[in-house]
Amino acid sequence: MTPNAAPSPSGSPGPSRRGFLASTAVATAAVAGGMPLLAACGGADKGSREGTTSGKDAKRLLPAYVAGNVVTPDIPSKNGSSMGFTAKLDVATLKTSVPRKLGKGGKVTVMSPFWGSPPKQDNPYYTSMNALTGVDVRWRNQDGTTYDQKLGAVLASSDVPDVVVVPGWNMMGKIPSAVISKFADLGPYLSGDGVKDYPNLAAIPTDAWQRSLFGGKLMGLPMPASYVTNIVPLYRQDVFQREGYRVPTSPDEFTALCKDITNARAKRWACGDMKWTAFNIWGVFPGSDKPLWWNLVDGKLVNRVETDAYLEALEWTRKLFAAGYVHPDFKLGKSQATDPSAKFAAGEFLIYNNDISSWYGQRASQATQNPDFRIWGMDLFGPDGGDPTLWAAEPAGIFAFVNKKAPESVVRDVLAVANVTAAPYGTKEWMMTNYGVEGTHYTIKNGVPVKNDRGNNEVNNAFVMIASPASTLAHPDFPDITEGQVAWQQKMGGFTRKTSFWGLQITEPSRYANLASNFEQLEDDIARGHKKISDMQRAVSDWKRQGGDKLRDWYRKLLDENGPAAN
Template sequence: MTPNAASASPGSSRRSFLASTAVATAAVAGGLPLLSACGSSESGSRDGTTSGKNAKKILPAYVASNVVTPDIPSKNGSAVGFIGKVDSATLKTSVPKKLGKGGKVTIMSPFWGSPPKDGNAYYKAMNDLIGVDVVWRNQDGATYDQKLGAVLASSDVPDMVVVPGWNMGGKIPSAIIGKFADLGPYLSGDAVKEYPNLAAIPTDAWQRCIFGGKLRGLPMPASYVGNIVPFYRKDIFDKEGYQVPTSTDEFMALAKEITNPRAKRWACGPNLKWTAFGTFGVLSGGEKALGWNLTDGKLVYRVETEEFLEALEWTRKLYASGVVHPDAWLGKNQAVDPATKFAAGEFLMYSGDMSGWWGQQASQQIHNPEFKIWGMDIFGHGGNAPQLWATQPANIFAFINKNASEAVVRDALAAANVTAAPYGTKEYMLTNYGVEGTHYNLKDGAPVKTDQGNIDVINAYVMIASPAANIARPDFPDIGRAAVEWQQRMGALTKKSTFFGMQITEPTRFTNLSNDMEQLEDDIVRGRKKISDMQAWVSDWRKKGGDGLRDWYQKLLDENGTATS
């Protein structure tokens, strides 16, 4: 098998290809300011804070899809799972007739890799299925924020523009409100039923599409269960008789037992800090608003909590005990690529994006057949279960130009209705894999991309809209089932913080307030700084604007309530 042999959900598959870039890795780590989009309160607006009863008037009606039944249903916020073999003859149809009217729709989107030639077989097939002439203006994903800012500041805005959450800093939020259409007349309430695949997108994801009090975005849904998994080498654990730890004490004892520098083996690779945050119940760092939570009647930020300091201290002890691979000492956590040394058995445990579960297993099949990566449950501390916090249920959005005619808007929505088709349908297979025989072949019931597929079928149409999160692993059904069940178990331990699901951009005066915080975190866990340095940093943070930012969030909460209120 190859790494192209199976797909995650569009929510997960986007994380998969994005996780291969430095931008995405930093985003997962919380190292970039993943600002949600709305206007700043500095202008006196309440942009992007619509919630509760007001939001219900705007949100599309939810109508679950019954076209395909997943092998593993969603539970506790997990993705649904598909582990059965793919059979072209039994694929379902979710779009029985073309909704597109033959118009032209230009789309600007970030692209990682070399864009294929216009008019390739994949683009032709997709456009024919949709009934629309989609023309792509692909832009380099690594520098997309620069291009995005320039385009939105101009009068030459394409019909559709894709905006990832991590590109929503600066003036982008206000540009979104000023440049893009209100889709409420087409999608709010029962209107969405004209586009059944869009109607099946979970409401939480649509909530994230409210910008400036209007429904403006098309979402790419994701599970709100955190996607950072503590991985371990199951093949070596089984061979050596190691038991998967269920507490911090067990983890530390096991790490010391495994580590043998003379044999070039350490227990831990990079990023265990991320797991420690879950173990000790630290509020999410994946997006600034998620780091705030109403506790005992007061808004508290994640870095102000005892849990935050405890997680850093425990991770510092790991490093100090000598159980962490030397490469992880080199710099920031996300700067270390764990794949090669993990596969070589130089370390047996590390934290990484869930996409690596399947990706690493697939990449090792030929040259390292005994290799088996597995995910352990996030463990607790001091006899307590871990306290996990929800991530956002959508973080990439597509918008439609406010000057687009109704015909263009409806053609764009026709495209989204196709790309949001669920796994197990003809539309999903074409969107994600291309034309069978040209772009992929079925091998033992799993789609495997051809060389042409790897050229043509990259991140284009999948960026328009997605179905509810799913994990599909027909080539590795054991991993597919395990990954969904991991999310289900972790989901049972997951809470939603106060601003979950809301689109919020902090006022610009607070933009750089936490810029050096993550570097200090990494210096502390590596022993270069002390816990007292973080305490001093937090005190300074409060004086420089943290307390003012707290007041700003409190006012936001007082005026709007939570997303579910």
């Protein structure tokens, strides 16, 4: 079963924080190499470097890629998918990927987001991991829901821990500039063949390392991810089969199905907020990372909010709400604070979009009390019912940074820890990192490791944050889910393209940091009928006038000097 996998604690239709971790911390896959690199570009902005690092400069900085050969996946990665493992684990025959400790016994402090109640420092999981790595890691866990506030305060102070974890969703405002000024250049240790001292780090895909370049230096230890969209339209397969519902293959079929399903008097609605699925159906450029908002279209650099597809997706979503097909919790905004999984499991609505980890998490959580429960992922389709045009997500989304003031001994100890936490699925190091100590944190039942309450508390959002292996999906308790998830990614990956700045870590000029901050709320207001499409059109005009057109010129200069980031 996937470590840390759980239904998203937020009903938000977009990627959830915990959901992202659940789908990536198992190991997360990008395809190795394969991305044409650009030339360097950037100017100064109050001492930090704007722009990006690519081309010859990037090639010089990136670690050599050396594929791991310790374990072989049951389902290899294809079209940007995760790799999959379906076989049950035999703990007695797990492979060893780190034959000798590289840590020298130093003390390393780590600040990282944590969701839930942080365990005590000297718990059996932390002490066992410290013994395995040879490093005394001391955790400064912070509340994940308010982590951006703590992160900003710490980076503005002189008291910066040895390692600081920064999720991509917190990489806003002044944080990228702080990263460049506060953290160490890992290039002298990892660039080129240097990474070969740390074989599990060498097996991290090059695309993920490319995302770890900040200000012309290799600075981040990445958590890789599949670049196929992680938002899946999930549906109650068991109810569909029982009621004879057909899985839709076009927006019109989806709407007709929603009408068939919805019976408010019987407390059954068709779906949740389908905004993120609508964006995928209409081929809207990704909204997760600001550089992905831009793409070269017929010779012109276009932002996602300027496209007809963006407005059409919002209008379709609005119509689902207006027709009464969406569960009232989503319309009233309760979905922002309440996990919708219980009402989905109860059959109050039959379709919703969520992180791919919920595909497994929902099935696992219902296995005992509702054994007939079945969940599956719908294939995405285009607005005319044909093949969709999908856009790649970033190949890494969480990074660990080392304090610029740390001595070489501390840097080496951090890399020793990372070499263990980046061990692939099916190894002793992976098992310890993701499950802890057998008998203390988990037991083996029918070849499947199952965490107990202590395991769920202690072996949670910790060492996986320092570095992770290539994206992996592994559910030996439900191998059909693993097969379904990987097959969905592989099929959708075949329709996935890369926007002009995909895979690059780009630092925008700080004057544009908050330029687009109101769009997501306006999207939700339009979907719920509180605002109109014309309000979005006015907002786009204001955005262009207030700096959007100048930001376009800035990105266009970046593109003209370097060429597209991916083919």
